[in-house]
Amino acid sequence: MSASQNWPLYEIFIRARGGLDHKHVGSLHAVDARMALEHARDVYTRRQEGVSIWAVRSTDIHASDPGESDSLFEPARDKVYRHPTFYDIPDAVKTL
Amino acid sequence: MNAATTSAGPVTAAVRKDYVLQLADTSLILGQRLGEWVGHAPAIEEDLGLANTALDLVGQARMLLTYAGELEGEGRDEDQLAFLREERDFRNLALVEQPNRDFGHTIVRQVLVDAYQLELYERLQHSTDARLAAIAAKALKETRYHLRYSGSWLVRLGDGTAESHARVQDALERLWPFTRELFEELEADRALSAAGIAPELAVVAVAWRARLDPLFAEATLNRPKDAPFRWFGRRGVHSEHLGYILADMQYMQRTHPGAQW
Numbered sequence: 001m002s003a004s005q006n007w008p009l010y011e012i013f014i015r016a017r018g019g020l021d022h023k024h025v026g027s028l029h030a031v032d033a034r035m036a037l038e039h040a041r042d043v044y045t046r047r048q049e050g051v052s053i054w055a056v057r058s059t060d061i062h063a064s065d066p067g068e069s070d071s072l073f074e075p076a077r078d079k080v081y082r083h084p085t086f087y088d089i090p091d092a093v094k095t096l
Numbered sequence: 097m098n099a100a101t102t103s104a105g106p107v108t109a110a111v112r113k114d115y116v117l118q119l120a121d122t123s124l125i126l127g128q129r130l131g132e133w134v135g136h137a138p139a140i141e142e143d144l145g146l147a148n149t150a151l152d153l154v155g156q157a158r159m160l161l162t163y164a165g166e167l168e169g170e171g172r173d174e175d176q177l178a179f180l181r182e183e184r185d186f187r188n189l190a191l192v193e194q195p196n197r198d199f200g201h202t203i204v205r206q207v208l209v210d211a212y213q214l215e216l217y218e219r220l221q222h223s224t225d226a227r228l229a230a231i232a233a234k235a236l237k238e239t240r241y242h243l244r245y246s247g248s249w250l251v252r253l254g255d256g257t258a259e260s261h262a263r264v265q266d267a268l269e270r271l272w273p274f275t276r277e278l279f280e281e282l283e284a285d286r287a288l289s290a291a292g293i294a295p296e297l298a299v300v301a302v303a304w305r306a307r308l309d310p311l312f313a314e315a316t317l318n319r320p321k322d323a324p325f326r327w328f329g330r331r332g333v334h335s336e337h338l339g340y341i342l343a344d345m346q347y348m349q350r351t352h353p354g355a356q357w
Contacts, residue, residue, distance in 0.1 A: 007139070028141050031252070038245055039141040042148050 009058040010036040012043075014050035022054050030055075107291045111284050113167035114187065115294060116228065117177075118330050119216075120160030121188035123235075124178060125338070126209055127153030128345050129196060138199055145245055149206070152238040159231045179349035183332075183339050190327035191274035193338045200260060201267035203249045207311065208271060210243035212278055215303040219295035228293065247311050254315025261316065268312075269320050276325035278304070 007029035013022035025044050030036035036055035044050065064072060076082070130150035137143040161174035192209055196202045217239055220232035253260040279301035288294035312319050327335055348355060 029139060030141065034248060035252075038248065039145065041241075042145040042245075043141055046144070046148060 007031050010040075010055045011058050011061060012036070012040040013054040013056070014040070014044055015052035015054075016050055018051060022052065025049070027058060107287050107293060109167050109169070111287060112225070112293065113164050114284065115288055116160050116164040116167060118187040118189075120157045120164055120177075121186045121329075122192050122209070123153040123160065123213075124157035125186070125188040125341060126192035126206075127151070127157060128341055129192065130202070130206075132196055133202065142199075146202075149242050149245065152235075152242065156231070156235045156238070159234075163227055163231070175349070179346045183334055183342060185332060186329070186334065186338060186342070187332060188329050188334075188338075189274070189277055190329035190333075190335050190338075191271065191277070193329065193335060193341055194271060194274060195337055197267070198263060200253050200263040201270070203246050203253060204264055204267035205271055206242070206246035207250045207308070208275055210239060210246050211304050211307045211311075212275075212300070214239045214243055215300045215307065216295065218303075219300065223294065224292035250311060250317075251315045254312075254317045264315070265317055268317055272320040273323040273325065274327060276322065277328055277330060280325065280328070282330070 008031075009027050010030055010033075011027050012025050014025045015022045028036065028039050028043055030039050033055055037053055040053045040055055045053070127150045130146050130153070133146045134143055134150075137146055157178070158174050161177045165172045165174065165177055189209070191205065194205060196205075213235070217232040217236040221229050221236055223229040223232065250264065253264045255261070279297045281297050285294065285297055289296045309319065327333060329335075329338075
């Protein structure tokens, strides 16, 4: 029906402020990367949400299989010693 | 010596107001035209893109109309100037009142105006009129993006399929005659440029062409031959389309005077 249904899908990531990381905000259709950035600017930053945009073809994102969640993530559950909570952090260190 | 009084004639508040109205109305009417796409654009992303540009233009018009009202000194504000003036009092370029037709036609009109406003605002930001300079500096940032948007579409359509190429070339032929007015110098224009308020139109014309020619080349479009101009919107002489735009745009204020929301 609409032209955009024939256009590839892009995932959009926005950096809200300098120093922060890019966060996934949604997806949109565009014919190429340049148009994806323009659309992202028009769709996702019109209320001053960002200072930087990444656009990635959705087909370039490889996702883990939810069916494999048990073997991928369960084994970490009983390994609390991997959390750095067993260390005393000196008061002078502010950024941890 | 007062820079505002030269051999080209003095720049009265009335001359200044008329110039500011030309800029304001061009942005306002183009913004209104682009707004017609909302809900009808080929993709929802373009819907938002066109609406953003439309809102930028209306924002420029608001600042300029407010300033024009102050120069006039009769207590009219932006709303009264936008919604209660009649067709002959509008000073927009006839180019911007031309109908949207198809998306390609809208893009061609947009490229022609974006490049014009870009070259104009680049120079107006150094105007001796501090108020105008400030408005131009703000509008310039918006306009750079407008041309990025419209320019990339022009290339995509011009250098796209046989159908899209034919449509935008046809749009260029239809709209080109209306560009003659952009650089036609009136007596007031000479006075304004002599006073450093506005740039010389001949200079803007050269820069405009230099900006468009590479775009046309990339879009594989032929720049049409110059034709004698037929309209002069800046003097209030409009094509048949402006009346319909105003009917749409002004209906609410004229039916419910003073209504606010």
